[in-house]
Amino acid sequence: MYSVCVRDHIMIAHSFAGEAFGPARQLHGATYVVDVEFRRAQLDDDGLVVDIALASQALREVLAPLNYRNLDLLPEFSARNTTTEFLAKVVFDRLASAARDGRLGASAAGLTSLRVILHESHVAWASFEAELAAR
Amino acid sequence: MYSVCVRDHIMIAHSFAGEAFGPARQLHGATYVVDVEFRRAQLDDDGLVVDIALASQALREVLAPLNYRNLDLLPEFSARNTTTEFLAKVVFDRLASAARDGRLGASAAGLTSLRVILHESHVAWASFEAELAAR
Amino acid sequence: MYSVCVRDHIMIAHSFAGEAFGPARQLHGATYVVDVEFRRAQLDDDGLVVDIALASQALREVLAPLNYRNLDLLPEFSARNTTTEFLAKVVFDRLASAARDGRLGASAAGLTSLRVILHESHVAWASFEAELAAR
Amino acid sequence: MYSVCVRDHIMIAHSFAGEAFGPARQLHGATYVVDVEFRRAQLDDDGLVVDIALASQALREVLAPLNYRNLDLLPEFSARNTTTEFLAKVVFDRLASAARDGRLGASAAGLTSLRVILHESHVAWASFEAELAAR
Amino acid sequence: MYSVCVRDHIMIAHSFAGEAFGPARQLHGATYVVDVEFRRAQLDDDGLVVDIALASQALREVLAPLNYRNLDLLPEFSARNTTTEFLAKVVFDRLASAARDGRLGASAAGLTSLRVILHESHVAWASFEAELAAR
Amino acid sequence: MYSVCVRDHIMIAHSFAGEAFGPARQLHGATYVVDVEFRRAQLDDDGLVVDIALASQALREVLAPLNYRNLDLLPEFSARNTTTEFLAKVVFDRLASAARDGRLGASAAGLTSLRVILHESHVAWASFEAELAAR
Secondary structure (H helix, E strand, O other), X not given: OEEEEEEEEEEEEXXXXXXXXXXXXXXXXXXXXXXXXXXEOOOOOOOOOOOHHHHHHHXXXXXXXXXXXXXXXXXXXXXXXXXXXXXXXXXXXXXXXXXXOOOOOHHHHHOOEEEEEEEEEOOEEEEEXXXXXXX | OEEEEEEEEEEEEEOOOOHHHHHHXXXXXXXXXXXXXXXXXXXXXXXXOOOXXXXXXXXXXXXXXXXXXXXXXXXXXXXXXXXHHHHHHHHHHHHHHHHHXXXXXXXXXXXXXXXXXXXXXXXXXEEEEEEOOOO | OEEEEEEEEEEEEEOOOOHHHHHHHXXXXXXXXXXXXXXXXXXXXXXXXXXXXXXXXHHHHHHOOOOOOEHHHOHHHOOOOOOHHHHHXXXXXXXXXXXXXXXXXXXXXXXXXXXXXXEEEOOEEEEEEEEOOOO | OEEEEEEEEEEEEEOXXXXXXXXXXXXXXXXXEEEEEEEEOOOOOOOOOOOHHXXXXXXXXXXXOOOOOEHHHOHHHOOOOOOHHHHHHHHHHHHHHHHHOOOOOHHHXXXXXXXXXXXXXXXXXXXXXXXXXXX | OEEEEEEEEEEEEEOOOOHHHHHHHOXXXXXXXXXXXXXXXXXXXXXXXOOHHHHHHXXXXXXXXXXXXXXXXXXXXXXXXXXXXXXXXXXXXXHHHHHHOOOOOHHHHHOOEEEEXXXXXXXXXXXXXXXXXXO | OEEEEEEEEEEEEEXXXXXXXXXXXXXXXXXXXXXXXXXXXXXXXXXXXOOHHHHHHXXXXXXXXXXXXXXXXXXXXXXXXXXXXXXXXXXXXXXXXXXXXXXXXXXXHHOOEEEEEEEEEOOEEEXXXXXXXXX
């Protein structure tokens, strides 16, 4: 199994609902350093897992609507806790969609799975990974 | 699959027995930077893999009896080489026990596996991972 | 010159005023991984720059009123841009005060300067450093 | 499952063929920081996944013919794009061969899989992992 | 003293002349992860050391003519060893020029010094730092 | 001012005397990841701060007598607390001596200062820096 990983980051505000969150129920924020790992069993004709320029651009486009935002105000997250693990799945879903729509290039049809990791500090991170449905 | 990872560290002394260890047969020591990755298939009702405050506290409690100790003197390790990979399993077993005992909270029943990584320097680390037995 | 550095972190929300800030004028947030470097010319009688337990505790106390907060709502920052470099000075001033008040222990009288670094992502950080006034 | 990982690095020149590569079609170069993760289900009699001294030495020997070289001139890579993911497999194959030949020691017969990661910058890496054929 | 640091990277090929260089006399390459630290005594009216967007853009422009190139072929480096420390000064000189030319914004007139660090691997880096001549 | 930095590491056991040390009065240990920064105002004729191969070798030789040792048993440290900051000065003194003795090569006469940093965990480090006496 081959992997390629690219990194970017976002800076967001949000708050949480629920006793488990303690002081994090207050409006606060986070820098998420975002790693996306693309996986496939065989390299494409260029010797690549994915066109890294297209992958980086797709990641930037997926992150842009979240960057410099208060996530509490985004309708798609209403009544949801935008925990680090929840956001990892959000990024996964949007990148999987980008792959299906051809925004990662034709050869991205060979990708079999993705893993998205969000680093929230030097002592904590969360991730979501899954297979990609066949196109 | 979702993951959340938390980090802590310990500073221990120990020595090894066996030709393979060369100068490490002498009493020496290590800082282990310890990462624990908690995994589950679905988030709990709060949108969490695990209550990160409880997870961090459980990790600290598991590491405390090892921290600032000469492992050669601990009865539970007598006649064992406390290699980095061996210690990764020790931390795994004790955290798995903490999860079973409810010390990670009720929702931790949904955890399916753990991975424990011990970084011993900028050029070497070891890990142990396994499924968690159903409670 | 000797130095000792300890690390902690905070997660805050804020927004900026001014054309230079572009999308960062929106309410967003950041994780700041905070390094504080303590400096002195001679070690104390214990062979220390500073008691690292007291230093870590003082840093946590200094960071606590900022952690999990929307800095836009804190009176002491009203009408100020809480940029990373500005916050580095805030942390510096509060730690310098802690040193003067004896919260770093008696031997901290020998400290000559501090440097505070706030890492805001994997690609940017800011710092403030200065001499400590003699007690 | 247990793992042990060791790290080394190489500095190489190369160029790529194909429209996808843009400016990377020019002769340029890279530092690859190379992590190799060795995996097995049970520790050996010494409590080890692999003799770390032998593993580090085998990695150095595998990397030596690539280090400080222009990969475009190496016959074994003629007409191939030596992408990061391609090179991860090259290192994998040569280390798997070293394991089969006994260069990792007798106990390395218990290794079940390897993962090779090449970090090419602070924002990108690639890897190859696979089972090891039984000796 | 305040600092702000931004990071980018380049991937280059080159070779060295001189007995001291051993195998590095062969054509090889490197990834340089480039940190630039901007320093000043007082923040500007926005609470900034430098406009981070302009600083990042200036760094990218300074690095572009070096990125994906064989430095042995660039006329400005003919008969020079493009060591990591030499290149740190090249980047310094070009950024100092950008600051003088106003490409970092009007407020950059307050900058007093720069430090440029080039990380060439996980075990080695080089830097150049100096005062900036008053505009 | 130019700098070049090289990295290595040691794994040691020790204990401390004094109330300030709490549980660290017990025999424990540490991995120290050691960075040494060499500084000079002008590059040598090869375009170097220091011959990096000689510098790395000198660092390894300086660290060897400490590596895999219980520092409490080394006569030169009897009745001393081998704190991280104290050890940074020990490494400094031995490397300064190596420079004076010509073990860093003839051109090392141009070095003006050294900084030695010992990283003891992901949250703490200590350093010592000073001018080098003219040879």
